[in-house]
Amino acid sequence: MSTYKETFRRLDRAALIPFFVIGDPDESRSFELVKAAIDAGADVLEMGIPFSDPIADGPTIQKADLRALAAGMTPSKALAFIHRVTDYRPIPIGLLVYYNLVWQYGVERFFKDFKAVGGSSVLVADLSIDDADEVIAPARAAGLETVFMVTPNTGSDRMRRIAERTTGFIYTVSTLGVTGARNRLSDTVKPLVARLKEVTGVPVCVGFGISSPEQAAEVATAGADGVIIGSRIVQIVEDHLNEPDRAVEEVARFIRQVREAL
Amino acid sequence: MRHNGRFGTFGGFYVPEVLIGALEEIEQAFDRWRDDSQFCQELEALSRHYAGRPTPLYYARRFSDQVGCRVYLKREDLLHGGAHKVNNTLGQGLLAKYMGKTRLIAETGAGQHGLATAMIGALFGMETKIFMGTTDVARQNVNVHKMRLCGAEVIPVEGGTGTLKDAINDALRYWTAHVEDTFYLFGTAGGPHPYPMIVRHFQTPIGHEARQQCIDQVGRLPDVVAACVGGGSNAIGIFSAFLDDAEVRLVGVEGGGRGLESGQHCATLVAGSVGILHGAQTYVLQDAHGQIRETESISAGLDYPGVGPEHAHLKETGRAEYVCADDESVLDAFALLIRTEGIIPALESSHALAWLMQQKGQLPPDAVVVVNLSGRGDKDVGIVESHRPLQ
Numbered sequence: 001m002s003t004y005k006e007t008f009r010r011l012d013r014a015a016l017i018p019f020f021v022i023g024d025p026d027e028s029r030s031f032e033l034v035k036a037a038i039d040a041g042a043d044v045l046e047m048g049i050p051f052s053d054p055i056a057d058g059p060t061i062q063k064a065d066l067r068a069l070a071a072g073m074t075p076s077k078a079l080a081f082i083h084r085v086t087d088y089r090p091i092p093i094g095l096l097v098y099y100n101l102v103w104q105y106g107v108e109r110f111f112k113d114f115k116a117v118g119g120s121s122v123l124v125a126d127l128s129i130d131d132a133d134e135v136i137a138p139a140r141a142a143g144l145e146t147v148f149m150v151t152p153n154t155g156s157d158r159m160r161r162i163a164e165r166t167t168g169f170i171y172t173v174s175t176l177g178v179t180g181a182r183n184r185l186s187d188t189v190k191p192l193v194a195r196l197k198e199v200t201g202v203p204v205c206v207g208f209g210i211s212s213p214e215q216a217a218e219v220a221t222a223g224a225d226g227v228i229i230g231s232r233i234v235q236i237v238e239d240h241l242n243e244p245d246r247a248v249e250e251v252a253r254f255i256r257q258v259r260e261a262l
Numbered sequence: 263m264r265h266n267g268r269f270g271t272f273g274g275f276y277v278p279e280v281l282i283g284a285l286e287e288i289e290q291a292f293d294r295w296r297d298d299s300q301f302c303q304e305l306e307a308l309s310r311h312y313a314g315r316p317t318p319l320y321y322a323r324r325f326s327d328q329v330g331c332r333v334y335l336k337r338e339d340l341l342h343g344g345a346h347k348v349n350n351t352l353g354q355g356l357l358a359k360y361m362g363k364t365r366l367i368a369e370t371g372a373g374q375h376g377l378a379t380a381m382i383g384a385l386f387g388m389e390t391k392i393f394m395g396t397t398d399v400a401r402q403n404v405n406v407h408k409m410r411l412c413g414a415e416v417i418p419v420e421g422g423t424g425t426l427k428d429a430i431n432d433a434l435r436y437w438t439a440h441v442e443d444t445f446y447l448f449g450t451a452g453g454p455h456p457y458p459m460i461v462r463h464f465q466t467p468i469g470h471e472a473r474q475q476c477i478d479q480v481g482r483l484p485d486v487v488a489a490c491v492g493g494g495s496n497a498i499g500i501f502s503a504f505l506d507d508a509e510v511r512l513v514g515v516e517g518g519g520r521g522l523e524s525g526q527h528c529a530t531l532v533a534g535s536v537g538i539l540h541g542a543q544t545y546v547l548q549d550a551h552g553q554i555r556e557t558e559s560i561s562a563g564l565d566y567p568g569v570g571p572e573h574a575h576l577k578e579t580g581r582a583e584y585v586c587a588d589d590e591s592v593l594d595a596f597a598l599l600i601r602t603e604g605i606i607p608a609l610e611s612s613h614a615l616a617w618l619m620q621q622k623g624q625l626p627p628d629a630v631v632v633v634n635l636s637g638r639g640d641k642d643v644g645i646v647e648s649h650r651p652l653q
Contacts, residue, residue: 051552051553053539055278055434055435059421066421099538100546100554101551103538103552104537104548104550104551105552126278128276128277128279149278149279150279162279173280
């Protein structure tokens, strides 16, 4: 299994990190989409386990969560899904999950099982570093990296505390708000990445609101080590719910375009 | 954060990083102003002259005869806006004003908190947005109209079941993108720290008044204090003053909907389990995987799959007991209070009355029960008519 460290070291450009909701719109189509993304040049995958009340996500990803839940996705099935992905290609996989799902599964058992299926890192969307001790020890014990978020309104002291607890990469939020495609990327990214680079050597990946190859390139130029693209890809899935093959083609095409732009 | 926001093991602030700064700012402002003499004087004057505090404690003689004990109603239904909600919106609205915020947002279920926020938005000249599930917009359209008359924008929320939890989801999302000038005026004693602490603080006058009024009128403390529990703000408001009076039994009544066995209810403390929802570790209604369940209640104000963390703590320690009343018994209680006292209770508050009716013969005739009549039922007349049309 290749690690973040190897991946970020090997690349002489920003890593391309697409995001998928596991099981959207259903398990088999979701797997075809993820395979296509890997084949089209994804360097790392960010994957979300669907949750009924995803407060950190915008309407696009919430709808995807509800589609996946309606099609029967569960945390256990999601772990099995990840196993299929890592069997297909040994790509680093970062997990985005809401805390209640981990909590009900059992925190230690969840991390152990996620590591066992080839997972690399966990980001708990509704857990800030203030309560992070609840997950850091069991995650590290399981051999997982711990990813936390930094936002444009995170002060420098707090940024340092977050960086200290982060391994793998820092998930940097490009703009205030929830996930969702935006037309104009806020010019907060460059100074934010620069501030982070001053306090940490951990790779800095940027997400939220990146919806075009041009924006991905802009973020890479701003110094990001990775570009996370979520809502735009999930939107492509939503736009082609009645044409599954077309959804796979469009996602692959979009990822190739971003890859070229990087 | 300066405080950990815990009630025993419950509470906390399980939120995305982007909200931490905003919650810290509110926590600091609350610490700064809560005991400030100018702030307190201003709030006291508004509570008295604008909202109508103190509210009476009323001995409901004819209703008492029917249920077989001495029932005193804490008349929060007489407050401006028709419910206890204004206690909290005045307090938080004033806090927002002292913080220099110019915009208010709020979630609402029955529309009572939305209306109470819209009123305060008008009073302080603040732009106000109210997030409300589409189901609730349909069943509480009079309140929607009133909010709009106050100048608030009502934003219908389509996600999920179109009820309170979906409204909270969207209000939180909106807030993450507008934290700089917007104050999120949270309606119940739940959600992430510091809200449970703040909402409790602004609702405590209910309990302080009721305790003193009971001593003045009855000559002693009540035997029982009962209140309905959705998120739990009116209940924590009245319970808080009696927590140290070990001899006073505290009873919270949740929405039993179509009955516990039907699965269609919102009895979170009675039938739920511990989890994390909307920023707090507390009891929630969820499936085996931790997905939040859909809820059902005749009263929109209780229709929520979570509950304030302090109630979870009071349940765990045994200081308060939590029960539920189903929709049919609530309709009976609603009818009985009107017929015996000429008071139209909110369907939410009718849950506490319904529990009391079930206690007939189990409490001694001289038992003194204080019921928090948290709101009036004008908004519910249409719903009651649709269930039980007058002949």
